[in-house]
Amino acid sequence: MEKVEKILETRELNVNMGPQHPATHGVLRLVLEIDGETIVNVTPYVGYLHRGIEKLGESLTYFQGLPLTDRLDYVSAMSNNIGYVVAVERLFGIDPPERAKFIRTIVGELSRISNHLLWLATHALDIGAMTVFLYCFREREWILDLFEMICGARLTVTYPRVGGVRNDVSQEFLDSLYKFTEEFPTRIPEYETLIDKNRIWLKRTVGIGVISAEEAINWGLTGPTLRGSGVQYDIRKHTPYDAYDKVEFEVPIGTNCDTYDRYRCRMHELRQSNRILKQCLEKLPPGPVMADTPKFTLPPKDFILKDMEHLIHQFILITKGPTVPEGEIYVATEVPKGELGFYFVSDGTGKPYRMRIRAPSFVHASVLSRLCVGHLVADVIANIGTIDIVLGECDR
Amino acid sequence: MIVEVNMKFPYMKMDPLAIAERIKEKFPLEVVDVVSFRDQVSVIIKKEKIVEICRFLHDDPVLDFDHLRDLCGVDYLGKKEPRFEVIYHLYSVRHRHMIRLNAQVSESDPKIDSVTSLWAGVNWHERECFDMFGIKFKGHPDLRRILLPEDWEGYPLRKDYPLKGPEKEWSGFAEVLEKAKKYREFDWEG
Numbered sequence A: 001m002e003k004v005e006k007i008l009e010t011r012e013l014n015v016n017m018g019p020q021h022p023a024t025h026g027v028l029r030l031v032l033e034i035d036g037e038t039i040v041n042v043t044p045y046v047g048y049l050h051r052g053i054e055k056l057g058e059s060l061t062y063f064q065g066l067p068l069t070d071r072l073d074y075v076s077a078m079s080n081n082i083g084y085v086v087a088v089e090r091l092f093g094i095d096p097p098e099r100a101k102f103i104r105t106i107v108g109e110l111s112r113i114s115n116h117l118l119w120l121a122t123h124a125l126d127i128g129a130m131t132v133f134l135y136c137f138r139e140r141e142w143i144l145d146l147f148e149m150i151c152g153a154r155l156t157v158t159y160p161r162v163g164g165v166r167n168d169v170s171q172e173f174l175d176s177l178y179k180f181t182e183e184f185p186t187r188i189p190e191y192e193t194l195i196d197k198n199r200i201w202l203k204r205t206v207g208i209g210v211i212s213a214e215e216a217i218n219w220g221l222t223g224p225t226l227r228g229s230g231v232q233y234d235i236r237k238h239t240p241y242d243a244y245d246k247v248e249f250e251v252p253i254g255t256n257c258d259t260y261d262r263y264r265c266r267m268h269e270l271r272q273s274n275r276i277l278k279q280c281l282e283k284l285p286p287g288p289v290m291a292d293t294p295k296f297t298l299p300p301k302d303f304i305l306k307d308m309e310h311l312i313h314q315f316i317l318i319t320k321g322p323t324v325p326e327g328e329i330y331v332a333t334e335v336p337k338g339e340l341g342f343y344f345v346s347d348g349t350g351k352p353y354r355m356r357i358r359a360p361s362f363v364h365a366s367v368l369s370r371l372c373v374g375h376l377v378a379d380v381i382a383n384i385g386t387i388d389i390v391l392g393e394c395d396r
Numbered sequence B: 001m002i003v004e005v006n007m008k009f010p011y012m013k014m015d016p017l018a019i020a021e022r023i024k025e026k027f028p029l030e031v032v033d034v035v036s037f038r039d040q041v042s043v044i045i046k047k048e049k050i051v052e053i054c055r056f057l058h059d060d061p062v063l064d065f066d067h068l069r070d071l072c073g074v075d076y077l078g079k080k081e082p083r084f085e086v087i088y089h090l091y092s093v094r095h096r097h098m099i100r101l102n103a104q105v106s107e108s109d110p111k112i113d114s115v116t117s118l119w120a121g122v123n124w125h126e127r128e129c130f131d132m133f134g135i136k137f138k139g140h141p142d143l144r145r146i147l148l149p150e151d152w153e154g155y156p157l158r159k160d161y162p163l164k165g166p167e168k169e170w171s172g173f174a175e176v177l178e179k180a181k182k183y184r185e186f187d188w189e190g
Helices: A002-007 A053-058 A066-070 A077-092 A098-127 A130-151 A171-195 A199-205 A213-218 A223-227 A259-283 A308-319 A360-366 A377-386 A391-395 B016-026 B050-059 B122-133 B171-186
Strands: A013-017 A029-035 A038-045 A251-254 A327-335 A338-346 A354-358 B002-005 B031-037 B040-046 B067-075 B084-091 B098-105 B111-113 B136-138
Touching (some): A053 A354, A077 A098, A077 A327, A098 A171, A098 A377, A171 A259, A251 A259, A259 B002, A338 A360, A338 B084, B016 B098, B050 B084, B050 B111
Parallel strands (some): B040 B098
Antiparallel strands (some): A013 A029, A327 A338, B031 B040, B067 B084, B084 B098
16 A cells, blocks of 8 residues: 555646636636645736726826726726715715716616626636526626616716716616616526526535635625625615615625625625615606816816806816815725725825725635635636626726 | 625714724824824824734724725825835724724835734735835735736835836836747738
């Protein structure tokens, strides 16, 4: 027996995965140390998509920085824009009108649904359920059409603005949105019948990537990834922004802390988002969509060519930027992936002295080294899927 | 199993100024200043006892800062002395209150103790701070560059780093350019 072991020595093997692997959701590179089929250690390498957005933000005015945020999490650009404008509004000390707040809540939730659909589609595809992908993209396409209807763009939208939104929504959009909210709850069971009790799906997700509540908080997880572990942390409830304090919704919480519960959490969130959309449609108040604060928000385009004063404000705001009080502020919003925080240090000029982006994907990618250990190589894919990362946001 | 909650239960939220007062009481010599802006409070502290202060905030049952939201650096070149600040955004998921710690780090000695022993998730934030500002975190288990290549020169988020990058190309990119020049003769010209 001893002799055999000497000849067939076992040793750990290093396997490189990515950065061009389709299942890593972008350009994530993992170096796996494996012992047979079991993962001993995982080292994630990020930074392949680093564009220096934080450095760029320091050289642009607060208005010019907005389009950069589309390029963070490019699958839910609307939520990122909202995160940015909410933070800048808090820094300026302005309050958008009610109608703008409700419209932002609507587009934010639409963005959440589209993000979760894309997540479900790719997560299922990675694990091996091809059909779900096609069903999810059918509804995602519908949401992108809705986005196109309000602002003309489908992915990099830049629709919310500091002090409100770019333009009011049309009746045509509201009608289509109403149709969507009526139709969408009947579509969710379609995805669920495909995988909810599917034996392969259960085998691949139940008990995979278990992380306890305390540990999940300690690792800095946020969003559905954290709530799957049973922690009641949702920024929409903790520190409400936009119109989230005026709508009723519940927060789904998982109990088993595994990949399957995180999947169920997101499915429940789809329903809750739809519920918020319905209430927003009912409660949508009339009125302006842009705050009337000429010192901080860009004037309406129609007035600029007719009115001297507006032209002056436009000129000053575009060339110099607004005069901002000195100070520092951190504002977090609940984007589909978790907690997106913007930290601004203002030195009184029109450009941020320091713009820091706390991206949920960055923190979630770091937890991979904890989640994968002890599982099989195939479960790495399930673990990458369940934390819902986008590398554009991770690398910034 | 999934349960849906509306999260309308009572919680013991503390006023951020009261939290700052508590830190001041416990560490009177460490707190330099307390600044309040838009309902958020920054406690400016010296860097020497950062781990003790963080441990106090983390372990105290009334404060219970279990969630480190963010860690980042700021470079106040020519504006403030000492030059750098390391910013800790702490949040309590249970009590729903928040505090900001600004630890002062000087240019001559850009080092600070790591808090990875308290929050595991801070690991990559500290690595990023090192990558972007060159601030070293003592006791960090794996302090390497994270977003930039290992052989990158300079620290990009410092204020004296040019926006368009250094004059000299990064060695990896220079290599690619060299290769492109070498293989140009095989280009198809139609």
